[in-house]
Amino acid sequence: MNENFKLYSQYYDLLYQDKNYVQETNYVSRLIEIYRPKSKTILELGAGTGKHAFLLADKGYTILGIERSKEMVAIANQQKNENVSFEVADITEFNLKQTFDVATSLFHVISYLTDNESLIQTFKNVHQHLNEDGIFIFDVWHSSAVYHQIPEKRTKILQSNTIEVIRKANPVIYSEKNIVEVNYEIAITNLSDKSTNTIAEKHPMRHFSRPEIELLAYGTGFKLLSTEEFLTGSVPSTNTWGVCYILKKI
Numbered sequence: 162m163n164e165n166f167k168l169y170s171q172y173y174d175l176l177y178q179d180k181n182y183v184q185e186t187n188y189v190s191r192l193i194e195i196y197r198p199k200s201k202t203i204l205e206l207g208a209g210t211g212k213h214a215f216l217l218a219d220k221g222y223t224i225l226g227i228e229r230s231k232e233m234v235a236i237a238n239q240q241k242n243e244n245v246s247f248e249v250a251d252i253t254e255f256n257l258k259q260t261f262d263v264a265t266s267l268f269h270v271i272s273y274l275t276d277n278e279s280l281i282q283t284f285k286n287v288h289q290h291l292n293e294d295g296i297f298i299f300d301v302w303h304s305s306a307v308y309h310q311i312p313e314k315r316t317k318i319l320q321s322n323t324i325e326v327i328r329k330a331n332p333v334i335y336s337e338k339n340i341v342e343v344n345y346e347i348a349i350t351n352l353s354d355k356s357t358n359t360i361a362e363k364h365p366m367r368h369f370s371r372p373e374i375e376l377l378a379y380g381t382g383f384k385l386l387s388t389e390e391f392l393t394g395s396v397p398s399t400n401t402w403g404v405c406y407i408l409k410k411i
């Protein structure tokens with residue numbers, strides 16, 4: 162069992178406190194309005210700490226989020242909304258015995274699926290859980306941007322009232338597999354007694370080209386409705402790290 166996000170989960174919301182979930186949710190709900198108006202139910206794959214799910218529920222949707230990390234689900238469950246629920250499940254193998262109008266998978270969750278078998282299985286699962294004409298919206302790392310920009314070592318420093326978190330990301334590139342293994346080292350310092358604890362996690366990420374996703378979609382019962390830069394809607398370029406795909410069940 163892959164254990165990434167087990168330790169990372171405790172610092173996840175702090176590390177991504179600058180991420181604009183409201184803007185992202187508005188963007189996704191606009192896509193739903195355009196590509197499958199009148200949708201009411203959403204299945205969210207890799208729901209994390211539930212940020213998008215609660216905001217989508219505020220817009221009137223009923224959402225079930227599935228997520229592999231029980232630690233992330235425990236954080237999500239601290240908030241309550243009768244139209245939102247979470248289950249600990251792996252997106253490569255789940256059977257919920259219900260169907261949805263829309264499936265979403267946001268913030269590069271699909272890039273965590275690094276082998277073809279997991280991708281095909283996940284897309285087939287999504288297909289099986291969608292209603293007629295249901296759509297699947299997800300964002301992934303974009304191969305041309307990865308080749309153009311080449312991921313480098315990066316450091317992010319964040320502080321809450323009680324702790325300081327320093328996250329170092331050290332990427333290892335496996336170009337023949339379209340995978341970048343991001344090695345995180347996270348140092349957490351308690352601000353009152355200055356004690357420091359360090360944790361490490363590996364996050365292997367796969368990047369994709371449009372023809373690769375089209376082929377995957379075609380082979381699993383979907384057609385590609387549209388693809389664009391996540392959030393801006395621009396045509397993806399070599400500077401576009403995150404590309405959004407909108408597939409329709411056929």
Ligand SMILES: C[S@@+](CC[C@H](N)C(=O)[O-])C[C@H]1O[C@@H](n2cnc3c(N)ncnc32)[C@H](O)[C@@H]1O
Nearest residue numbers: 166207208209228229230251252267268270273
């Ligand atoms: C970068 S986080 C994104 C979380 C959330 N969607 C957000 O936008 O904050 C990636 C999430 O995908 C989950 N994940 C990765 N692979 C998964 C799998 N096979 N099944 C279920 N969840 C998975 C991780 O546990 C993690 O919570």
